[in-house]
Structure formats: structure tokens, C-alpha cells
Amino acid sequence: MSEEAKIDDAVSDWEDGLPSADDLTPLSQCLIPLELASAFRISPDPPRTAVDVTRASRTTLSSLRVSSAAAANFKPFADDHAMPDADAADEGSDPKKTRRANSPDDPTVDNCTDDQSTATAKALKRPRLVWTPQLHKRFVDVVAHLGLKNAVPKTIMQLMNVEGLTRENVASHLQKYRLYVKRMQGLSNEGPSPSDHLFASTPLPTQSFNESSSAGPSHGNGIANGSHSSVGNNGSSANNHMGMSIPMPYPPPPQIVPMQMMGMAHGHGYHGYEAAHSHHSHHYQQQQYGSMMQQQRDWSGNKYSNGYPQHHTTQNNSKC
DNA sequence: ATAGAAATAT
DNA sequence: CATATTTCTA
Numbered sequence A: 001m002s003e004e005a006k007i008d009d010a011v012s013d014w015e016d017g018l019p020s021a022d023d024l025t026p027l028s029q030c031l032i033p034l035e036l037a038s039a040f041r042i043s044p045d046p047p048r049t050a051v052d053v054t055r056a057s058r059t060t061l062s063s064l065r066v067s068s069a070a071a072a073n074f075k076p077f078a079d080d081h082a083m084p085d086a087d088a089a090d091e092g093s094d095p096k097k098t099r100r101a102n103s104p105d106d107p108t109v110d111n112c113t114d115d116q117s118t119a120t121a122k123a124l125k126r127p128r129l130v131w132t133p134q135l136h137k138r139f140v141d142v143v144a145h146l147g148l149k150n151a152v153p154k155t156i157m158q159l160m161n162v163e164g165l166t167r168e169n170v171a172s173h174l175q176k177y178r179l180y181v182k183r184m185q186g187l188s189n190e191g192p193s194p195s196d197h198l199f200a201s202t203p204l205p206t207q208s209f210n211e212s213s214s215a216g217p218s219h220g221n222g223i224a225n226g227s228h229s230s231v232g233n234n235g236s237s238a239n240n241h242m243g244m245s246i247p248m249p250y251p252p253p254p255q256i257v258p259m260q261m262m263g264m265a266h267g268h269g270y271h272g273y274e275a276a277h278s279h280h281s282h283h284y285q286q287q288q289y290g291s292m293m294q295q296q297r298d299w300s301g302n303k304y305s306n307g308y309p310q311h312h313t314t315q316n317n318s319k320c
Numbered sequence B: 001a002t003a004g005a006a007a008t009a010t
Numbered sequence C: 001c002a003t004a005t006t007t008c009t010a
Helices: A002-014 A034-040 A050-060 A133-150 A153-160 A167-186
Strands: none
Touching: A133 A153, A133 A167, A153 A167
């Protein structure tokens, strides 16, 4: 009996709090690398286009606006949505702290001529990535897998295989993560500071050096996971669901599984990690890869609910 | 061009 | 105040 309770509790930590329908962005975007798709013989090109997805989203969620960033993949389709990309990005015109400017090279004057669609999932002002426990877990797994030595931003990012993750995101997080690890090692054992939050529940990387630096020489590397040798070790107690060991380039893009609401058992676990803005508190969860439900969502913390940046009244701009 | 560290921003 | 992003430097 207690076992179940324990397990349940533990699992709770990770699989707790589902994004309510409001938060969910049921976008079924197919972000499968063409090559991979080809290799796996996945359906070449699903008839569903961003348009469909968008429409579906709207139908489902009345007032949820799908960000163009999320919805628009690389898609040459000329379905131009006049979607108001509410990107109130006021450029640095706020000499508050006079950051020293070294090179006087002026950036090419911004043109409104640039194709917004060409930018696709790139170079768009993404809100602010929130490292949800799940995301962090992936991160930790990958880092652990690479060994601290080979764990560099770029590689990590690639292995994590999360849609909207940028190298910068990873780099930043890695920075913090390393600091945390050092702190912990320095303090000998036990002593998860309450200020650790996210990292606290991280199993800590087992300093194991594995994986040679044989990075795929070029495209196409399928990363044959075969790996029988089983390095073994890593076993980090805690919750090991089935043998999902370390996912090489994480196969499945993150999915989100809707869940019913249960009593909010607060009092333990994490605080609510939410998107940068929006004050609703929902946690993220989910973990089941590959099976039912095909809802994907970009974890870039993309979701413009409402009340974007309440910056100073920056009127003007948007001159096109 | 990328990783790491420090400075800002939210 | 913690955490994420943007600089800046090696």
C-alpha cells in the first residue's frame, strides 16, 4: 500500500499538473526532419497544413491565438495570415544604463520588407523560455549522457531535439546547471538549498565518461541506437519507467497529454512554472512517449495568452 | 563560429 | 529575487 502511495507521490512530482485546455496548443505540426521521415518511411507529406491546424485550433479553442511562430513551420505555402503578430518588440532605445557600444557598425536598417514567413521558426521574438521540469529532465538526461565534457550547448540542443530550443537557451541553462552542480559538490552531501527549485530534484550527473566524440560526420546519421554494450551505470534510482534509458536524439517530440483535474495537492513539489506572462497557474506534465494522442506543442514557451508585455507605452513604431 | 562568463532584463 | 536573455570575450 505504502509503496503505491510513494510511487504515486514521486510520480506526482513529475507528472503533475496538466496544461489546461486553455493553455494547450493542440497543434499537430509535423516537424519531422524530412530525412528522418524518409528513413523511417513515415508519411511523406500529410495533407494537413498549417492552415488546417490553425483552423482546428481556433475551432477548439475559441479565443486562443496560435502564434505564427508555432504554427508556421517551414512552409512555402503562401497562406499569408494577416495574423497580427503582436510582437511589441521595442528595440533598445532605452539608454538607461548606457551599455558601451564598441563597434559602430550599424545594423542594416530594419526593413519591413523582410518576409515574415521566410523567417518561419526562426528569428522571432520568443517570449521567454520556461524550463519546465520535463524540459529540464531532458536536458539533464542528455547532459548526463554526453558526460560533462562533451556537453556543450550545441550538442545538447541537438540531442534534446526540442522544437523551439535555441543554442542560447541551452547555453544559459547549462551555465546555471554547472554552477549548481559545483555548489552541490562543494558542499559535500545533501543540502538541497530551498533556492534550488528545479535542480533540486535532479539526480545529479553521474560522472561517467562515455560516448566517444564520434559525432555524426554529416547528415543522415541515424544514430543507430543499437548499443548493446550497455554502459550500465547510470542507474539512478528513483523512477525508472521501463527502459527508456537515455534517448539518443530524443525521438519523440514532446507531447502533451491532457488530464483531468485533480485536487491540487499543493504543499510540495515545484512552484508553478509558467510561461513568462500570463498569471494562470498550471503546471506541465506528461511523459508518455509514443502512444495515443498526437498533440504536440512547442516547448519554447510560446503562447501568447493575453497581456503580452506591458511595457512602457511604446506607441509608435510599426511603420510599414 | 562557438563555448563560457558576466551583465542586464523580466 | 530567481531565472532567462543578451552581450562580451576567449
